[in-house]
Amino acid sequence: MAEREVTFRVFRYKQGDPAPHYDTFTLRVDDRTTVLEALQTIRRDLDPTLMLRHSCHHASCGTCGMRVNGREVLACVTRVADLGPKITVEPLQNAPLVTDLVVDMGPFYARFVQPGRPFVRASEALPQAEPPGWLIAEGRDPQSGLAGYERFENCIECGLCTSACPVMASDPAYFGPAALAAAWRVVEEPRGRDPQAALRWADDEHGCWRCHLAFECSEVCPSAVDPGRQIMRLRRRLLFGR
Amino acid sequence: MADYHVLIIGGGATGAALAHDLALRGLRVTLVERHEVTSGTTGRHHGLLHSGARYAVKDQESARECIEENRILRRIAPGSFELNDGLFVAITEEDLAYAEAFLEGCAACGIPTKVLTPEEALRREPLLNPEVKLAVQVPDGTMDAMRLPLRFLATAKHNGAVIKPWTEVLALEVRNGAVTGARVRDHTSGREYTIGADIVVNAAGPWSGKIAAMAGVEVPVVPSPGVMVAVWGRLCNMVVNRLHPAGDGDIIVPQRALSIIGTSSWVVEDPDDLQMPEEHIWRMMEEGSKLIPAVRRAGMRAAWAAARPLVGERGAQSGRELSRTFKCFDHADEGVEGFVTITGGKATTARAMAEAAGDVVVRKLGLEAPCRTREVVLLPHWAYYME
Amino acid sequence: MSERNAFPKRRWTAWFAPWRRRPGYWAFVLHRVTGLGLVLYLGLHLYVLRLLLRGPEAWDAFIRLAKSPPFLALDAVLFAGVLYHALNGVRVTLLALDIGVARQRQGFWWVLGLSVALAVAGLVAFILR
Numbered sequence: 001m002a003e004r005e006v007t008f009r010v011f012r013y014k015q016g017d018p019a020p021h022y023d024t025f026t027l028r029v030d031d032r033t034t035v036l037e038a039l040q041t042i043r044r045d046l047d048p049t050l051m052l053r054h055s056c057h058h059a060s061c062g063t064c065g066m067r068v069n070g071r072e073v074l075a076c077v078t079r080v081a082d083l084g085p086k087i088t089v090e091p092l093q094n095a096p097l098v099t100d101l102v103v104d105m106g107p108f109y110a111r112f113v114q115p116g117r118p119f120v121r122a123s124e125a126l127p128q129a130e131p132p133g134w135l136i137a138e139g140r141d142p143q144s145g146l147a148g149y150e151r152f153e154n155c156i157e158c159g160l161c162t163s164a165c166p167v168m169a170s171d172p173a174y175f176g177p178a179a180l181a182a183a184w185r186v187v188e189e190p191r192g193r194d195p196q197a198a199l200r201w202a203d204d205e206h207g208c209w210r211c212h213l214a215f216e217c218s219e220v221c222p223s224a225v226d227p228g229r230q231i232m233r234l235r236r237r238l239l240f241g242r
Numbered sequence: 243m244a245d246y247h248v249l250i251i252g253g254g255a256t257g258a259a260l261a262h263d264l265a266l267r268g269l270r271v272t273l274v275e276r277h278e279v280t281s282g283t284t285g286r287h288h289g290l291l292h293s294g295a296r297y298a299v300k301d302q303e304s305a306r307e308c309i310e311e312n313r314i315l316r317r318i319a320p321g322s323f324e325l326n327d328g329l330f331v332a333i334t335e336e337d338l339a340y341a342e343a344f345l346e347g348c349a350a351c352g353i354p355t356k357v358l359t360p361e362e363a364l365r366r367e368p369l370l371n372p373e374v375k376l377a378v379q380v381p382d383g384t385m386d387a388m389r390l391p392l393r394f395l396a397t398a399k400h401n402g403a404v405i406k407p408w409t410e411v412l413a414l415e416v417r418n419g420a421v422t423g424a425r426v427r428d429h430t431s432g433r434e435y436t437i438g439a440d441i442v443v444n445a446a447g448p449w450s451g452k453i454a455a456m457a458g459v460e461v462p463v464v465p466s467p468g469v470m471v472a473v474w475g476r477l478c479n480m481v482v483n484r485l486h487p488a489g490d491g492d493i494i495v496p497q498r499a500l501s502i503i504g505t506s507s508w509v510v511e512d513p514d515d516l517q518m519p520e521e522h523i524w525r526m527m528e529e530g531s532k533l534i535p536a537v538r539r540a541g542m543r544a545a546w547a548a549a550r551p552l553v554g555e556r557g558a559q560s561g562r563e564l565s566r567t568f569k570c571f572d573h574a575d576e577g578v579e580g581f582v583t584i585t586g587g588k589a590t591t592a593r594a595m596a597e598a599a600g601d602v603v604v605r606k607l608g609l610e611a612p613c614r615t616r617e618v619v620l621l622p623h624w625a626y627y628m629e
Numbered sequence: 630m631s632e633r634n635a636f637p638k639r640r641w642t643a644w645f646a647p648w649r650r651r652p653g654y655w656a657f658v659l660h661r662v663t664g665l666g667l668v669l670y671l672g673l674h675l676y677v678l679r680l681l682l683r684g685p686e687a688w689d690a691f692i693r694l695a696k697s698p699p700f701l702a703l704d705a706v707l708f709a710g711v712l713y714h715a716l717n718g719v720r721v722t723l724l725a726l727d728i729g730v731a732r733q734r735q736g737f738w739w740v741l742g743l744s745v746a747l748a749v750a751g752l753v754a755f756i757l758r
Contacts, residue, residue, distance in 0.1 A: 015431035032520070032545070044514050051408055051429050053278045055285025057546035058472040060497045061388040063278060063285075070648040077544050093643075099408065099430040102278070109624040149479040150324045152386060152498050157624075166657060169643035212661075213721050215653030215733055224499060228653075229730045236727035 003030050006080055008038060010050065011090040012100055020097075022088075023047070029080045035089065036064050036075035039101075052101040059222055062158030065092050066101050072160040072220040092163035094176075108159050111179040154223045155181065161217035161227050173206040177217035177227035180208055184230035187237060199238060208234040246270045246404075248603055249424060249439035251411050251453050252446035254284035255589050256568075258391040259596035259615070260445055261398035261405065266618060267604060267611035271403040272437060274426055276410035279395060279626075280388045282513075283447045284589060286548035288470055288495040288502040290481060291315065291323050291383030292590035295330060295355070296488060298347030299340075304567050305351040311591050312381060315390075318593075319620050322390050324496070328382025328481030329363060332375045333532055337485045341376055344485060348380065355380055369477050369534050382481040384495055387589065389623040394592075396625035397618070405626075414442065414456040420579035421457050441603050444583040448513035448549040454583055459573045463585045465513040465549040468505035469522040471530070473540035477501040482533050490522070491529025500543055503530035513549040553586035568595045570602050582606070656737040660717050663710040670707055705755075709748035716740040 006029050013020035025042045036054055043050045055061040057076045064075040067090040069083060080087065095103035161177040162168050168176050175183075186198035202208045211231050218228035248264050250257045253275025264271045275281075294308030316323065332338045341357075348355045356379040363377035364370055370377075399405050408429040415423040415436060423438035444453045448465035476496050484492035490506040506522040523545045531537040553569045568587030573579075584599035597613045604611045647658060680687045694700060720736045723729055729736060 014429075034544075040514075048410075049429055049432065051277065053281070055278060055280045055388040057286050057548070058470070058497070058500065058502065058544035060289070060386065060472075060500070061280075061285055063281075063388065070646075076546070102408070102430075104627075106627045106629065109627045113622075113624055113628075149326045151476075151479070152324060152384075154498055156498070166644035166646070166654070169646070170641065212657050213653065213724055213733070214657035216650060219651045219653065228733075229727075232724060232727040232730050235725050239726065 003028050005029075005085075006038070006083075007086045008042065009086065009088045010039070010042070010101070011088075012050070013097060014049075014099055023050075031079075031081045033080045034076055035066075035068055035073070035078045035080055035083075035087070038080055039075065039089065050101075051099050053103075060156060062156035062223075065158040065160050065163070066090065067092065067163065072164045074158060074160070074222050077222070092159050094162050094165070094168040095159060103159070105157075105159060108157070108162055108176070108178065111175050112157065112182060153182075153185065155185075155225045156223050158222065160220040160222065161225075164216035164220045166214050166216065167210055167212050171206065171210060174210045175202070175204070175207050177211075177231065178225075180211075180234060181225050181227035181230035183208075184234050187234070199234070202234045203238050208238070244423065244438035244440050246272045246437065246439040247441065247607060248272070249274065249437050249442045251424065251442065251444050252282070252449070253279035253395070253405070253407055254282045254445070254447050255280070255391040255394075255592035256284075256447065256584055256587065256595050256599075257443075257445035258284075258394035258398070259592040260443060260584065260599050261403045262394040262401075262620070263593075263596040263600040263613060263615050264603065265398045265401040265403040266614045267600060267609075269604075269607075269609075269611070271398065272439070273395075273398075273403065273405050274409040274411060274424070274437070275405075275407045276429070277408065279405070279407050280391050282449070283548045283550060284391055285388045286470070286546060287387050287589050288493065288504045289385050289387045289497055290328075290493065290495050290590070291325075291385045292588065293328060293353055293380040293382045294351060295328070295344070295348050295353050295378075295380040295382070296483065296493075298351050298353055299343050300487065301567075302347065302351050305347070305353065307567065307591050307594055308588075309351060309353045309381070311594050312383070314593060314616050315385075315590065316383075318615070318618060319390060319393055322385055322393060322623075324384040324479075325381075326383065326480045326496075328380050328483060329358070329367065329370075330378040330380060330483045330485040331363065331370060331533060332377070332485040333371055333373055335375075338375045340486055341378065344378065348378075353380060367478050367480055367482065367534075369536050370482065371533060371535055376485070378485065379480075382483070384481060384497065385589070386497075386623075390589070391592065392623035392626045393620035396621040396623060400621060400625060411453065411456070414453075414581075416457060416578070419577055421573075421581040440580065441606055442581050443599060443603065444581065444585070445599070447585065448551040450551060450583055450585040454573075457573065457578050457581050459576050459578055459581070459583075461571055461583045461585060462554055464552045464554055465510050466507055466552045467510060467513075467516045467518070467547045467549040468507050469518055469526060469545065469547050470502055470504040471523055471526040471545045472497070472500045472502050472543040473527075473530075473537055474543050475499070475501060475536070475540050477534050477536050477540065484529070484533060489529070491526045492533075494530055494533055494537070501530075501534070501537070501540070503527070503537065510549065516547045516549060518545075518547040551585050551587075568598070570595075570598050572602055572606070574606070580606075652734040652737040656717055656720070656733075656740070659713055659741075660721070663714040666707075666710050667714060705748070705752050708751055709744060712747050712751075713740065713744040716744055 008025045009022050053063040055063045059077045091101045183198040183202045187195040215228040218226045247269040248271045250273040261273045292308040294305035297305040358377040360374045411424045413425045421442045427434045446453045450463045454461045482494045495502045503526045571583040573581040587595045717740045
């Protein structure tokens with residue numbers, strides 16, 4: 001396995017600092033090393049005060065979102081070998097900074113929970129599967145719409161879309177691609193929630209109409225949510241009711 | 243009087259469940275986690291909501307714990323699981339011969355089973371190895387490894403617990419043979435300060451040994467990492483297990499649009515230096531493709547490792563033969579008052595671990611406060627991020 | 630966490646961050662830049678019309694300036710800007726109706742290509758005339 005030396009330029013900030021600065025670290029990496037692993041190694045061996053969010057290490061939790069060479073990615077699935085010899089690492093944008101690479105996701109979730117997004121959603125296209133016996137044994141009625149398999153939403157609440165959105169950068173009141181895509185999911189599959197309420201919520205000057213169609217949200221989404229598309233669907237539904 | 247009744251060290255599933263447990267009992271609780279909550283072992287597991295069936299033959303104590311907690315978690319955390327059940331799949335004649343002992347073990351542990359013919363199994367999971375000889379359906383499920391513990395933290399926080407991530411314990415405060423708190427550094431600012439507590443609980447998972455050493459005691463926790471591989475594609479909706487005594491790469495768990503194959507086992511000294519052997523990654527792909535051949539065609543999304551905190555004696559070579567149950571150590575038995583370690587266990591049994599540790603804690607504090615976590619429905623995970 | 634954080638301060642130029650962005654983003658940036666340019670032009674145009682109030686000599690002086698090569702070059706830029714803004718405007722309108730969203734990147738290249746082609750054609754026609 002080929003090893004090489006890579007230089008990392010990492011954004012640093014501690015509460016009370018007059019301004020952020022960048023620290024440079026040099027590290028030996030191999031073909032497989034991810035940006036997350038590199039940062040963990042830096043934290044372990046070079047600077048234990050470097051703070052970053054991470055949890056699942058496989059693009060399921062969405063916590064390791066950051067900007068690498070200016071682009072929003074999940075650090076756990078970004079290979080150092082795919083980037084150049086100099087790598088700049090910065091926190092997500094459009095979220096308040098806590099420290100170093102850590103941002104406060106409170107405002108993100110504050111926008112997100114309004115349309116009451118469902119967390120579990122019936123899977124598509126599995127006509128041959130009958131409901132597991134346990135659904136019935138636990139008192140869940142297969143007629144209620146839960147028949148078939150359950151599945152978590154694709155959206156992992158990583159905030160990459162919100163960071164990449166140029167409108168989000170200009171307008172703090174914009175609902176943002178993640179929340180709007182969640183609203184569309186309620187419209188498309190209500191699961192006990194009120195799709196009309198979700199549409200009314202999105203029908204706002206800071207809602208789906210605020211988007212300027214840069215589509216960076218869909219470009220950076222690591223989880224095939226395609227928020228840009230969902231915002232266009234909201235518009236179409238609001239315009240034509242169809 | 244100390245700032246808090248209890249200081250919990252460690253923001254993984256164990257610490258999270260304990261903070262929730264103690265907050266419900268009315269105690270003043272604070273939890274410190276040196277990095278992001280669940281960023282240690284907890285967040286990295288494949289997300290199995292255990293039915294316990296894997297342990298039904300060899301470790302029935304563990305199996306019973308699992309199925310009981312499985313039922314409780316479904317009740318207190320609705321919406322946090324894909325409740326699609328799981329399959330234990332026999333591929334070879336050897337596997338088939340294991341079926342009888344497996345079914346007996348499950349029955350003895352109260353784990354419901356349903357035997358499926360190969361045709362039925364393939365109907366439920368079309369991508370299964372067509373050579374499947376038999377499948378047993380069990381109440382496995384899929385959880386989001388990070389978001390479930392976050393629900394415990396959210397509920398604890400809203401019941402008054404003070405959760406402090408980015409706060410690293412530098413040293414334990416020990417006075418007259420008793421732990422009275424900890425000196426910590428807040429990594430968001432660099433500020434150091436002391437937190438005083440009547441009881442300090444060490445819930446640091448594979449790092450429990452390091453924390454215990456700060457009080458001059460030892461805990462028999464062995465950091466035992468395993469590799470997991472995520473491949474592109476939701477290749478199954480049910481959890482798919484190999485029907486055999488536990489081995490490497492014998493489980494595939496769906497996680498949204500990915501499939502997670504796990505796991506393996508080795509032993510390390512330092513849980514921050516896991517030294518993941520690349521060979522294990524290929525072993526996962528190999529074993530996984532015996533369950534679902536499409537694994538071989540699927541591209542790899544990620545390969546990672548995390549250290550399980552296995553409770554046992556030092557000197558174990560591979561780590562797999564240790565029991566998976568958890569243990570609660572009251573270090574007063576070793577002459578150190580005010581210090582308790584809760585370690586071992588698995589994600590599915592975190593609440594039970596917290597109940598056991600919580601009982602020890604209130605007993606030490608001389609309080610009457612029963613555990614209430616079996617019934618209280620948890621707040622949604624996003625409540626953790628809101629004030 | 631409300632007491633935390635002075636960074637990053639929101640800047641009114643924050644929408645402009647073109648490094649490593651994709652076609653859709655460039656479409657947006659060009660649309661905004663041409664839009665701002667057109668507003669500026671409109672302002673200038675209206676201002677210039679005031680010159681009519683000053684009588685024929687002032688107007689003729691301006692027209693001489695308007696026929697000078699640097700000015701005509703600016704006109705070409707303006708024309709290209711109008712073309713791009715109009716064509717991308719059509720693209721954005723369609724996308725906003727959820728039409729062709731999956732091909733929004735290709736749409737941008739068509740718009741850019743057409744804008745350049747028509748601008749060049751217009752420039753050539755003008756020079757030949």
